[in-house]
Amino acid sequence: xxKTTRKMWAAAAGVTGIALLATACSSDAGDTExxxxxxxxxxxxxxxxxxxxxxxxxxxxxxxxxxxxxTIEHKKAATSNxxxxxxxxxxxxxxxxxxxxxxxxxxLPELLQYPDKFVDLTDPELDGxxxxxxxxxxxxxxxxxxxxxxxxxxxxxxxxxxxxxxxGLPTDRAEVAALLSxxxxxxxxxFKVGKQYTDATGKPWFDSAGAIWQGMINQIExxxxxxxxxxxIAVDNPDVKAAYDAVVQASVGDNLSAHLQQWxxxxxxxxxxxxxxxxxLAPGWMLGVIEGNSAGVTGWDIADVFPGGxxxxxxxxxxxxxxxxxxxxxxxxxxWLTAPEQQLKAxxxxxxxxxxxxxxxxxxxxxxxxxxxNNAPAGEILxxxxxxxxxxxxxxNFFAVNDAFNNALVEVDVNGGDPAAxxxxxxxxxxxxx
Amino acid sequence: xxxxxxxxxxxxxxxxxxxxxxxxxxxxxxLGRWDVKVSPYLYISPFFLLFALTGLFPLLYTAxxxxxxxHLIGGQGxxxxxxxxxxxxxxxxxxxxxxxxxxxxxxSTIPQLLIAIVLAAxxxxxxxxxxxxxxxxxxxxxxxxxxxxxxxGRLFSDQYGIINTLLGNIGIDPIGWHSDILPxxxxxxxxxxxxxxxxxxxxxxxxxxxxxxDLYEAAVIDGASRVRQFFSITVPMLRPTIIFVVITSTIGxxxxxxxxxxxxxxxxxxxxxxxMTATMYIYEVGWGNQKSFGRAAAVAWxxxxxxIVVGLINFSLTRRIASETSTKSRKKVRR
Numbered sequence: 001x002x003k004t005t006r007k008m009w010a011a012a013a014g015v016t017g018i019a020l021l022a023t024a025c026s027s028d029a030g031d032t033e034x035x036x037x038x039x040x041x042x043x044x045x046x047x048x049x050x051x052x053x054x055x056x057x058x059x060x061x062x063x064x065x066x067x068x069x070x071t072i073e074h075k076k077a078a079t080s081n082x083x084x085x086x087x088x089x090x091x092x093x094x095x096x097x098x099x100x101x102x103x104x105x106x107x108l109p110e111l112l113q114y115p116d117k118f119v120d121l122t123d124p125e126l127d128g129x130x131x132x133x134x135x136x137x138x139x140x141x142x143x144x145x146x147x148x149x150x151x152x153x154x155x156x157x158x159x160x161x162x163x164x165x166x167x168g169l170p171t172d173r174a175e176v177a178a179l180l181s182x183x184x185x186x187x188x189x190x191f192k193v194g195k196q197y198t199d200a201t202g203k204p205w206f207d208s209a210g211a212i213w214q215g216m217i218n219q220i221e222x223x224x225x226x227x228x229x230x231x232x233i234a235v236d237n238p239d240v241k242a243a244y245d246a247v248v249q250a251s252v253g254d255n256l257s258a259h260l261q262q263w264x265x266x267x268x269x270x271x272x273x274x275x276x277x278x279x280x281l282a283p284g285w286m287l288g289v290i291e292g293n294s295a296g297v298t299g300w301d302i303a304d305v306f307p308g309g310x311x312x313x314x315x316x317x318x319x320x321x322x323x324x325x326x327x328x329x330x331x332x333x334x335x336w337l338t339a340p341e342q343q344l345k346a347x348x349x350x351x352x353x354x355x356x357x358x359x360x361x362x363x364x365x366x367x368x369x370x371x372x373x374n375n376a377p378a379g380e381i382l383x384x385x386x387x388x389x390x391x392x393x394x395x396x397n398f399f400a401v402n403d404a405f406n407n408a409l410v411e412v413d414v415n416g417g418d419p420a421a422x423x424x425x426x427x428x429x430x431x432x433x434x
Numbered sequence: 435x436x437x438x439x440x441x442x443x444x445x446x447x448x449x450x451x452x453x454x455x456x457x458x459x460x461x462x463x464x465l466g467r468w469d470v471k472v473s474p475y476l477y478i479s480p481f482f483l484l485f486a487l488t489g490l491f492p493l494l495y496t497a498x499x500x501x502x503x504x505h506l507i508g509g510q511g512x513x514x515x516x517x518x519x520x521x522x523x524x525x526x527x528x529x530x531x532x533x534x535x536x537x538x539x540x541x542s543t544i545p546q547l548l549i550a551i552v553l554a555a556x557x558x559x560x561x562x563x564x565x566x567x568x569x570x571x572x573x574x575x576x577x578x579x580x581x582x583x584x585x586x587g588r589l590f591s592d593q594y595g596i597i598n599t600l601l602g603n604i605g606i607d608p609i610g611w612h613s614d615i616l617p618x619x620x621x622x623x624x625x626x627x628x629x630x631x632x633x634x635x636x637x638x639x640x641x642x643x644x645x646x647x648d649l650y651e652a653a654v655i656d657g658a659s660r661v662r663q664f665f666s667i668t669v670p671m672l673r674p675t676i677i678f679v680v681i682t683s684t685i686g687x688x689x690x691x692x693x694x695x696x697x698x699x700x701x702x703x704x705x706x707x708x709x710m711t712a713t714m715y716i717y718e719v720g721w722g723n724q725k726s727f728g729r730a731a732a733v734a735w736x737x738x739x740x741x742i743v744v745g746l747i748n749f750s751l752t753r754r755i756a757s758e759t760s761t762k763s764r765k766k767v768r769r
Contacts, residue, residue, distance in 0.1 A: 081701070088721055092506045110725075114507055263699045264612075265587055269594040400723030407705035414592075415613035415705070425706065432525065433723060 048098035054346030147317030151352035153283030154386035162299030204258035209413035225395035284353030500731035531715035539687035583696030641675035
């Protein structure tokens with residue numbers, strides 16, 4: 001008896017082992033099968049996004065019911081970096097990508113070098129759907145359109161009216177906008193008011209030098225690269241050096257920064273702290289982030305103003321990788337998802353501000369308010385802020401160059417490094433790219 | 435074998451002239467001989483075939499890639515010989531990666547091994563609820579590295595982390611876990627130790643239990659104290675296991691990736707690459723901004739050679755240190 005049970009156990013263990021191996025092997029095969037056509041002509045389209053695009057299950061169900069035979073699977077990556085790495089790796093491998101892949105504007109240029117890896121989405125019917133500069137961002141030099149625009153990031157200033165009141169600054173959003181618009185409304189004015197605030201309270205004015213850097217760089221037309229030949233000009237560009245000096249002076253010299261690296265644990269925690277920062281540069285999608293990090297904090301508001309004119313921070317595109325099995329159907333779905341109606345639903349769900357002309361004129365958008373930000377008319381403010389946004393030329397090395405400057409600013413702002421030495425370090429890192 | 439089979443054959447040829455019919459060697463007998471000679475190799479061949487497929491081939495292919503310009507998306511380019519190696523060797527970030535790897539490796543492996551041996555010795559003693567304690571030691575190993583990194587990331591936050599808050603309470607200035615080089619290495623090493631100490635403890639514990647108990651009894655009769663027993667019996671008898679543990683943790687330690695990568699939200703190893711390890715550098719070169727597989731492959735090969743060298747050094751060191759006395763005595767006996 002003893003022996004037989006032992007043998008039974010061994011056999012059972014062996015069978016389970018083999019079964020586990022078999023399932024481990026077959027799970028991959030199952031995935032690819034799902035993408036293939038079934039007997040009935042049913043196909044599954046996968047949509048890969050990151051962070052929050054605002055696409056709801058109801059939207060996908062709506063599409064599925066109007067397009068019988070199509071099932072949509074939504075994959076969500078936590079961060080844009082993660083999505084970028086996944087995309088690069090699988091693009092290199094030549095398989096494994098979703099039928100629709102979301103791409104962020106900052107790393108779109110490096111992919112624009114390989115338009116043949118993506119389906120050309122040019123469609124005369126969709127002419128005029130998006131803002132012109134949004135379409136230009138996703139158009140390869142050879143003319144292919146590789147992505148349909150989803151959202152954009154027009155920037156306003158988010159501020160804490162309770163902290164403003166304590167410092168004797170105006171609290172009403174119109175008055176705050178007027179105050180920051182004085183003297184031409186440039187960055188100087190923003191820093192000047194900040195100095196008043198910090199001198200009065202001893203508390204930080206903004207969250208991070210890196211954020212201010214993003215705001216400034218997104219207003220320089222050709223910051224890092226020469227559009228003619230994509231050579232890197234960042235190091236010799238006087239505008240870039242001036243922005244660096246201004247950010248360093250405001251953050252460290254005047255001590256206006258909270259000395260935090262954006263998205264770090266400390267940064268997340270600071271929203272709740274006693275000595276929290278009073279203002280933030282707020283593109284549309286940042287409003288959701290602020291709300292998420294500020295549980296229990298009241299007083300946030302949005303002012304219809306932005307230093308140095310309009311600016312765009314972020315925004316994404318939907319692309320159809322050429323390696324997919326159902327590119328035609330995927331293209332149709334991408335077009336549908338980026339249509340004004342759908343983008344308005346996404347805005348309602350997660351606040352991603354539409355890049356579609358028609359959606360921006362919609363009364364639903366213009367009339368929308370944000371309860372967390374003291375019922376500010378967020379839609380109207382962001383529409384106002386999106387006017388006058390100029391195209392920033394972002395070439396294949398934009399992401400890498402910006403990374404180098406961001407690292408230098410973290411060293412200076414957060415870790416107390418020497419500004420000149422860190423500029424040299426950034427220059428060295430940028431020279432290594434070429 | 436070969437020498438012993440030959441003489442009979444020549445005998446047979448000589449005796450072939452005699453009327454006695456030559457004994458035919460049956461095919462089954464040949465098969466039998468092959469069976470004896472070949473089948474042991476066949477039995478172990480699956481491992482080597484698998485290794486050739488999943489280990490050797492990638493290794494050689496990596497060497498091939500490292501001799502070319504090779505873009506992540508663009509694919510294979512020109513043959514460039516050792517240019518990638520030369521480029522990588524003059525990159526300051528590569529040397530930072532090597533420095534950080536060795537620093538984290540030393541800070542994690544040495545305390546880890548010492549703690550593991552002591553813990554194993556404690557667990558080897560007569561304890562109540564033995565299995566509970568033993569499983570307890572292994573528990574951190576079960577936790578996913580990502581989860582460990584998230585938790586430790588919170589602990590080691592620069593401004594609002596628990597550790598800096600506690601240090602502040604006893605009047606010590608906050609430590610820049612994410613800005614200074616050595617503190618960041620200590621923080622990462624603590625994650626590695628948290629995860630791997632229990633695992634090594636159990637391996638050493640298993641080896642300890644295989645030590646014949648009569649040795650201890652004899653030592654007790656000779657009047658040896660517990661500490662003396664530990665250093666004169668336990669540690670020398672653990673020699674082969676310690677070598678194994680040292681080699682595996684060398685390989686693991688020099689390839690450390692998850693913990694430092696997840697130490698901050700960007701995963702680059704810090705703004706000035708304070709805690710970027712060699713494997714993270716491979717990833718950065720291959721998949722990051724340069725997207726150069728050729729250079730990444732070159733770094734991978736350099737790291738491979740470094741690991742072999744360090745492994746050999748460790749091997750000879752542990753052989754010498756772990757049981758100087760026992761090898762000496764054994765050698766005497768052999769002579």
